[in-house]
Amino acid sequence: MLVNINTHRRPVDGHLAALAGERVLCSEHRYRRGTEIFGEDEDAEYVYQITAGAVRTHKLLADGRRQINAFHLPGDMFGFENGSSHRFTAEAIIETSVRIMRRGSIIEATESRTGGTRSLLRLVTQNLQHAEDHMLLLGRKTALERVATFLVEMDARLGQPQLMALPMSRRDIADYLGLTLETVSRALSTLRDQNLLRFEGTTQRRIELLRRKELAQL
Amino acid sequence: MLVNINTHRRPVDGHLAALAGERVLCSEHRYRRGTEIFGEDEDAEYVYQITAGAVRTHKLLADGRRQINAFHLPGDMFGFENGSSHRFTAEAIIETSVRIMRRGSIIEATESRTGGTRSLLRLVTQNLQHAEDHMLLLGRKTALERVATFLVEMDARLGQPQLMALPMSRRDIADYLGLTLETVSRALSTLRDQNLLRFEGTTQRRIELLRRKELAQL
DNA sequence: CGAACCCTTGACTTGAATCAACATAGGTGG
DNA sequence: CCACCTATGTTGATTCAAGTCAAGGGTTCG
The missing domain is CATH 2.60.120.10 (Jelly Rolls)
Structure with a gap:
């Protein structure tokens, strides 16, 4: 066929x-x-x-x-x-x-x-x-590290825009990172509470990274 | 250099x-x-x-x-x-x-x-x-599934010998599968208790797979 | 022979999953 | 434009699979 x-x-x-x-x-x-x-x-x-x-x-x-x-x-x-x-x-x-x-x-x-x-x-x-980098993430990183790594990766691939508009849902992110969507949501909230990022407006898919360096060194 | x-x-x-x-x-x-x-x-x-x-x-x-x-x-x-x-x-x-x-x-x-x-x-x-197959394993499989997958993979690569002599330690297997060595050891013991494999002799690195099909369909 | 590994097993802890409730966004059709 | 509905996201309570800590036996090798 x-x-x-x-x-x-x-x-x-x-x-x-x-x-x-x-x-x-x-x-x-x-x-x-x-x-x-x-x-x-x-x-x-x-x-x-x-x-x-x-x-x-x-x-x-x-x-x-x-x-x-x-x-x-x-x-x-x-x-x-x-x-x-x-x-x-x-x-x-x-x-x-x-x-x-x-x-x-x-x-x-x-x-x-x-x-x-x-x-x-x-x-x-x-x-x-x-794939090799991702195996390290999936095999050995914590939930918070995975989400931080994901944000840094997307930020770089989108050209480090001031505001990052993620096209994918929390579930997609979770299935990419080997987590559940709840865990992804909690990790993002934690990073927000630590002032490492900010949600723009009412939709949670627009994210501004506030301290890229600290995020990257997780 | x-x-x-x-x-x-x-x-x-x-x-x-x-x-x-x-x-x-x-x-x-x-x-x-x-x-x-x-x-x-x-x-x-x-x-x-x-x-x-x-x-x-x-x-x-x-x-x-x-x-x-x-x-x-x-x-x-x-x-x-x-x-x-x-x-x-x-x-x-x-x-x-x-x-x-x-x-x-x-x-x-x-x-x-x-x-x-x-x-x-x-x-x-x-x-x-x-690497792609391994990402699926690391992201989404349970400990028992990972160990079973590992055994089937090694078995195939060694040409399905009657007796499989693994060269690597439990720690190596663990670091390959994104687990700890204790969890790998426990999973192997579980599979042994289920009569899916057998340890040959005193050294635990010689393993005979007893029911390959059932092992593979985990 | 001793020392360093290696492996297993048990007891306990913990990080993430699961279960559940609720809020909001966004799309659809009346 | 509104009412509805579904999809999406957050957060809390609880469970559970795997991790950690610990002990003990066995093997290997210098």
């Missing part, structure tokens, strides 16, 4: 047709919040680059326990860190636009441009590095 | 000289149990293949908490999953022999042989896959 056309989560037919042609190497597509972009064990036919929005990738255990491997933000590419078939599920966290490319054409492109798959190798190596 | 000659953990001068020459592309070296092969943040000058023994790679937090990323067994290569500098420390678990190659020559070799860095890419991708 190459493509499962009768599900809403696949690129629409028009995009497939375009991608199948010779001229068009990539195509834009939009996903509503909460929709699946690809599933675990599906063929890795396409590679994705986010132009707007945010994506989470996760694995599930049989009884529903979820581990989020990574969050992807605008500019990030994802979907090829895999082998030929996806090893996890990707979902749009919020309304998200992605540029979709055929996997094969990407590999050929990077190969001819750099005289090898080196840039691809670099991307996979970056993913590996992130 | 390319090579820190005055530490015992580096290849001896003879090997360095040989590696520097044109003819010899690789060299054999032996490490006593517990000795460091390379350290975190060192230059990744060499790539290693184990011919006998076992190696662990780990990261440390400032206060000494340790997370073991992976165990390496005979036949395994390690040391280039990194970028140009090592992102963790590698140590011999037991008396270990490794084949040492210059990193550069490996990359060239794989490139010329396969018309690209594809085989290298495959190796890094395998590492990434392992």
Whole structure:
């Protein structure tokens, strides 16, 4: 099975047709919040680059326990860190636009441009590095340390904005950090009480980091 | 700094000289149990293949908490999953022999042989896959599930021998699984009491798996 | 032979999970 | 625009899985 056309989560037919042609190497597509972009064990036919929005990738255990491997933000590419078939599920966290490319054409492109798959190798190596750091977090850090690490990571990836607008819910953060959503909420409250951060306005997803250094050295 | 000659953990001068020459592309070296092969943040000058023994790679937090990323067994290569500098420390678990190659020559070799860095890419991708599976374990599995998963993994990698001789201590297993050594010991005792495994003889590192299927479906 | 590990087991503690209640936001349709 | 509903987030009370502390036996190795 190459493509499962009768599900809403696949690129629409028009995009497939375009991608199948010779001229068009990539195509834009939009996903509503909460929709699946690809599933675990599906063929890795396409590679994705986010132009707007945010994506989470996760694995599930049989009884529903979820581990989020990574969050992807605008500019990030994802979907090829895999082998030929996806090893996890990707979902749009919020309304998200992605540029979709055929996997094969990407590999050929990077190969001819750099005289090898080196840039691809670099991307996979970056993913590996992130995974290694995350294993240390999951295996050995306390709840407060995990949440602080998460905030510092997001802050850096968003370019240290004055105000950080997190796209993901407390549950997503929890499943990324190997915690429960209550524990994440409590840790954030603790950090707020220690004046390390501030919630902006009424929605709790807008956070201002007040003392980045102290947060980082947890 | 390319090579820190005055530490015992580096290849001896003879090997360095040989590696520097044109003819010899690789060299054999032996490490006593517990000795460091390379350290975190060192230059990744060499790539290693184990011919006998076992190696662990780990990261440390400032206060000494340790997370073991992976165990390496005979036949395994390690040391280039990194970028140009090592992102963790590698140590011999037991008396270990490794084949040492210059990193550069490996990359060239794989490139010329396969018309690209594809085989290298495959190796890094395998590492990434392992890391992703391990994140699920560390983030979401119970102690018993972690130990069972560990046993099944080792069993498979050792070729499902009738009797499995683990090279690593309970502490190593604990630091790999994000547990304490006591919890690992208790989990093993529980599995023994459930007749899922058996300790062979007096040393507790020889284990016979009695019902692999039931162990695997935890 | 002694010393340093290694492993197991028991008793107790604790950090995070679970269970529960409540507040608020945001989306939908009347 | 409002009323409703669901999803989201916080906080408190309680439980529990794993950690910590402690003791004792066994093995290995210099």
